[in-house]
Amino acid sequence: xxxAYDCCFSIATMITIFLLVVVIxxxxxxxxxxxxxxxxxxxxxxxxxVLGSGGHTAEMINVLSVMQKARFTPRxxxxxxxxNMSLQKARVLEDSxxxxxxxxxxEFMQIxxxxxxxxxxxxxxxxxxxxxxxxxxxxxxxRPEVILCNGPGTCVPLCVIAFLFKVVGIRWSTIFYxxxxxRVKKLSLSGLLLYKLRIADQxxxxxxxxxxxxxxxxxxxxLM
Amino acid sequence: xxxxxxxxxxxxxxxxTTLFDALVKAVDTEQVKHELLRRGYTHLLIQIGRGSYSYSxxxxxxxxxxxxxxxxxxxxxxxxxEHLRSASLVISHAGSGSIFETLRLGKPLxxxxxxxxxxxxxxxxxxxxxxxxxxxxxSPQLLHETITDMNLESLLPYPAGDAKPVITxxxxxxxxxxx
Numbered sequence: 001x002x003x004a005y006d007c008c009f010s011i012a013t014m015i016t017i018f019l020l021v022v023v024i025x026x027x028x029x030x031x032x033x034x035x036x037x038x039x040x041x042x043x044x045x046x047x048x049x050v051l052g053s054g055g056h057t058a059e060m061i062n063v064l065s066v067m068q069k070a071r072f073t074p075r076x077x078x079x080x081x082x083x084n085m086s087l088q089k090a091r092v093l094e095d096s097x098x099x100x101x102x103x104x105x106x107e108f109m110q111i112x113x114x115x116x117x118x119x120x121x122x123x124x125x126x127x128x129x130x131x132x133x134x135x136x137x138x139x140x141x142x143r144p145e146v147i148l149c150n151g152p153g154t155c156v157p158l159c160v161i162a163f164l165f166k167v168v169g170i171r172w173s174t175i176f177y178x179x180x181x182x183r184v185k186k187l188s189l190s191g192l193l194l195y196k197l198r199i200a201d202q203x204x205x206x207x208x209x210x211x212x213x214x215x216x217x218x219x220x221x222x223l224m
Numbered sequence: 225x226x227x228x229x230x231x232x233x234x235x236x237x238x239x240x241t242t243l244f245d246a247l248v249k250a251v252d253t254e255q256v257k258h259e260l261l262r263r264g265y266t267h268l269l270i271q272i273g274r275g276s277y278s279y280s281x282x283x284x285x286x287x288x289x290x291x292x293x294x295x296x297x298x299x300x301x302x303x304x305x306e307h308l309r310s311a312s313l314v315i316s317h318a319g320s321g322s323i324f325e326t327l328r329l330g331k332p333l334x335x336x337x338x339x340x341x342x343x344x345x346x347x348x349x350x351x352x353x354x355x356x357x358x359x360x361x362x363s364p365q366l367l368h369e370t371i372t373d374m375n376l377e378s379l380l381p382y383p384a385g386d387a388k389p390v391i392t393x394x395x396x397x398x399x400x401x402x403x
Binding site: 036037038039040041042045054055058059062063065066067068071146174176178180181182183184185186188201202204207218220221222223224 | 324
């Protein structure tokens with residue numbers, strides 16, 4: 001009888017210690033998120049670029065074309081499975097690069113969508129779980145050091161997984177979120193989630209009205 | 225006998241990849257066409273969009289007999305850059321891609337917001353740019369009034385965007401040396 005009691009007690013103790021460690025680790029991750037990286041180096045960082053239909057990909061390509069590619073390599077592009085144009089536009093950008101920027105070829109991947117437009121909410125639960133599992137699979141493969149995203153729904157599961165990787169210690173991915181130029185007064189749903197959950201390391205907005213409303217964001221002017 | 229080239233002053237209408245019959249219908253009215261003609265436009269070219277369903281509205285083509293506006297349309301093109309370039313006035317749906325592509329070419333632009341769209345965040349951008357006098361913004365119902373009252377000379381050129389500020393911040397955050 002006493003042995004059973006000791007056994008339960010030590011299991012309870014272990015669980016408590018484990019939860020405590022997790023909480024401390026999560027608090028630490030929130031504390032470190034948003035602080036510039038301490039090491040200053042010119043080493044290139046592997047970069048995940050999340051593309052999305054509509055203006056999202058166009059805006060992302062615009063930013064990438066000005067970036068020093070040698071610093072952000074290897075590059076991984078992810079777009080939703082039903083988005084045909086985005087990866088194509090990314091390929092055109094990569095093909096147009098100078099040879100020294102093409103030494104490490106970019107990779108292009110598609111990810112399952114959580115929910116298609118008009119899909120019933122019941123089946124959406126299943127498809128969302130599949131999408132999360134797929135996102136986890138891709139992120140375990142890529143483990144990027146930098147994530148660039150600007151709003152499509154696909155970026156939320158990827159960024160949440162990146163946050164979990166920070167907690168567990170799989171990889172510290174610096175997440176840069178650039179809200180779309182089309183968002184002037186209100187954030188997109190993805191932006192709102194990542195802002196409120198404090199998941200993005202840096203949250204950029206293109207209009208001053210948004211910066212005034214969301215004071216932890218940074219106003220960077222119009223990119224287009 | 226050499227053909228005299230007809231001077232083309234074109235109005236280009238685009239709905240992008242969306243379905244926006246309300247805009248096509250509004251443009252294809254006698255009122256609007258008459259007003260465009262009165263302002264000196266000779267040609268009206270409408271990109272009506274494509275879909276797997278049959279369109280509820282097809283515009284009336286017109287050869288321009290009797291000095292009327294020449295009207296033509298097409299469904300979709302992989303790039304409308306050429307059409308934008310040769311237009312003297314652009315009337316577009318409120319997609320940011322269309323808007324900025326047109327503004328970058330320095331063309332006068334009327335943005336028409338699709339009120340049937342469920343989540344209409346697009347109107348925020350059109351309204352902000354209209355407030356800054358870079359374009360005119362209208363609903364399909366007010367398109368005629370907007371064309372009648374517009375003063376294209378009063379539009380201000382849109383200053384080119386710049387991605388360098390955000391890239392500088394990203395570089396600094398990651399510890400890359402400043403250029």
